[in-house]
Structure formats: structure tokens, C-alpha cells
Amino acid sequence: MFLHLGRNVSVRVADVVSIHDIRLFAAPGAPGCDLLQRQRAAGSVIDAAREKQTKSLIITEKNIYLSAISPMTLMRRARQAYQYVRGNDA
Structure with a gap:
């Protein structure tokens, strides 16, 4: 599953x-x-916020991403994606 960070940028x-x-x-x-x-x-910084106001910073092993999406929204989306994957493994 992927987490959309904005401006056509997604990470696993x-x-x-x-x-x-x-x-x-x-x-x-x-x-x-x-x-x-x-x-x-x-x-190593990828700006998915571009000209919009940056609200969150996402750290991966390879890069740091900047996003205009709030950290709470991103965490909720990531949690939903994780639960979806875990639900399909059971």
C-alpha cells in the first residue's frame, strides 16, 4: 500500500x-x-508541497519528504493502509 503525500508523490x-x-x-x-x-x-529532501505551505515531514530510510498534508491526516491514512494490509493477511 502507498501513502499519498501530495503533488503526485507517494511512498510505500x-x-x-x-x-x-x-x-x-x-x-x-x-x-x-x-x-x-x-x-x-x-x-535527500523531496518537496511534495512545492508552492503550498509545508505542514509535515516524512522520514523514510532513503529520503525525507515534505508535504502540504497535515501530519495527523497522513498518520490516519498510513494507519488505514496498514490495517487494510494486515486484514488481508489474516
């Missing part, structure tokens, strides 16, 4: 490590600011 639910509010990473001095800056410099 199984590849998602964590979903965060962008405020933890965007403001100078924020806990994750250095991580986001290092990953941007390395070319």
Missing part, C-alpha cells in the same frame, strides 16, 4: 519511518533543524 507505507510536524524541523534552533539542513545539502 512500509518504507515510512516517521511522520512529523514541520515545526520540529523548520525553525532555526528547532530540534530537527540540523538534520533537515544536512539532508537538503545531500539532495
